[in-house]
Amino acid sequence: MTQAHVSVQTQDSAQARHNASATIAISLTVNGRAVSAVVEPRTLLVQFLREALDLTGTHVGCDTSQCGACVVHLDGEAVKSCTTLAVQADGRAVTTIEGLAQGTTLHPMQEAFREHHGLQCGFCTPGMIMSAVDLVARFGPGLDEPTIRDNLDGNLCRCTGYHNIVRAITAGAQAMGAPRDLAAE
Amino acid sequence: MFAFTYQRPEALSDAVGALAADGEAKLLAGGQTLLPTLKQRLAQPSALVDLSRIPGLVGITRTAEGLAIGAMTRHVEVASSPVVREVIPALADLAGGIGDVAVRNRGTLGGSLANDDPTADYPAAVLALNAIVVTDRREIPAGDYFRGLFETALEEGEIITRVDFPQVECAAYMKFRNPASRYAMAGVFVAKTAAEVRVAVTGAGQSGVFLWTEAGEALTSDFSPQVLDTLTPDPDELMSDLHGSAAYRAQLVKVMAQRAVEKAAR
Known part of the structure; x- marks a missing residue:
């Protein structure tokens, strides 16, 4: 276990209002690794992951909780990390897109997105994959198309028209349920 | 921030x-x-x-009257609760339709009620079911709780701890989502008890959630969608914005109410 001691500093002209912008010490698990850090309370989880931990696989798309590019797992559940404070993850476990693969072996859902070309520009892909893995955790590996489309309404893709994403998730879910399960979580 | x-x-x-x-x-x-x-x-x-570490604010309990749901209970927990599904299935349906999966994994009943967004879903259920909002200091009947756009009866510093929902004969919630924002442009919760039918409308009212009493009275004497054919809420009381005129919303309310009655009666 590596201890990463980092401090996120978000400079802000309005910071003056509360000069004593007290920082808070937090400890959490990120992709299986114990992390301790000192953060400002207003630091968003996505900001913490990207700027403090250099885990830039989690994307900020809309920054208004609409698009889902920032979806990560908090204690195994999909959440929008642009609408969660880092302090709210204190004492909890976060999994990001970087936490899915095992070494150079992609997670079955990642492999399915590659195989079925479930992306074009790739910007929404980390969130799509994290939501897809959450979907399998909730509904099991035998996902039908309406269930997938229904449950993807918090993830926007502006390139693909979703067809290949749905195909990828169908296949990825099946692969996750297969006996040679390589799922990382 | x-x-x-x-x-x-x-x-x-x-x-x-x-x-x-x-x-x-x-x-x-x-x-x-x-x-x-x-x-x-x-x-x-x-x-x-942050209320997340305070014990006793999360959970769903079967009570003699119906359900007691802790204020910090998340939408995902209400949506997937077998107890809610058994006692007030319409409430589980409503919770399962709030926002999206990731939002439901974080958003709470108490948070929704304290904020009282005019397009939020839960206020319609609380008002139609005649629920009781319980706080750190008192019990507030639904009829007294909602006071307008983002306005509630909560005093300065008052904290919602749970909501008591009475069981009803049948109920259903139907909403028409804004296709872009996914918020309700008209959401109608219909609840039928032995004594009366209550119809609460969210997303459409100029002053937030409201009881459509005329529809409730008509449905009390005849619980069928057709009884609403000749009724429409007064457009003067409804919101008009770039997403839809008040008259359009009035029509949506009528249709959602009819669909809710149909679903509840099933």
């Missing part, structure tokens, strides 16, 4: 104390509305008091 300090009390009394000590402090429940509001700098609280 403007800077704020952060507190995470482990007792309700400490949260009450934190709010009493600082008039500019705000409660943080699931944060699914508060955090976007802070990010847009539409609010500038001095401190956030």
Whole structure:
């Protein structure tokens, strides 16, 4: 276990209002690794992951909780990390897109997105994959198309028209349920 | 976001104390509305008091009258609860249709009610079911709780702890979502007891959630969708914006109400 001691500093002209912008010490698990850090309370989880931990696989798309590019797992559940404070993850476990693969072996859902070309520009892909893995955790590996489309309404893709994403998730879910399960979580 | 300090009390009394000590402090429940509001700098609280570690605010209990649901119970928990599904299935349906999966994994019942967004779903259920909003200091009947756009009967520093929902004969919630924002442009919760039918409307009213009493009375004498054929809520009381005129919303309310009656009667 590596201890990463980092401090996120978000400079802000309005910071003056509360000069004593007290920082808070937090400890959490990120992709299986114990992390301790000192953060400002207003630091968003996505900001913490990207700027403090250099885990830039989690994307900020809309920054208004609409698009889902920032979806990560908090204690195994999909959440929008642009609408969660880092302090709210204190004492909890976060999994990001970087936490899915095992070494150079992609997670079955990642492999399915590659195989079925479930992306074009790739910007929404980390969130799509994290939501897809959450979907399998909730509904099991035998996902039908309406269930997938229904449950993807918090993830926007502006390139693909979703067809290949749905195909990828169908296949990825099946692969996750297969006996040679390589799922990382 | 403007800077704020952060507190995470482990007792309700400490949260009450934190709010009493600082008039500019705000409660943080699931944060699914508060955090976007802070990010847009539409609010500038001095401190956030996080309710997530206070015991006793989460959970769903079967009571003699119906259900007691803790204020910090998340939408995902209500949506997937076998107890809710058995006692008031319409409430589970409603919770399962709020926002999206990731929002439901964070958003809470108490947070939704304290915020009282005019397009929120839960207010319709609370009002139609004639639920009781329980706080750290009193019990507020649904009829007294909602006071307009983002306005409630909550006093300064008052904290919702749970909501008591009475069981009803049947109920259903139907909403028409804005295709872009996914918020309700008209959401109608219909609840039938032995004594009466209550029809609550969210998303459409100029002053937030309201009881459509005319429809409730008509449905009390004849619980069928057809009885609403000749009724429409007064457009003067409804919102008109770039998403739809008041007359359009009035029509949506009527149709959603009819579909809710049909679903409840099934």
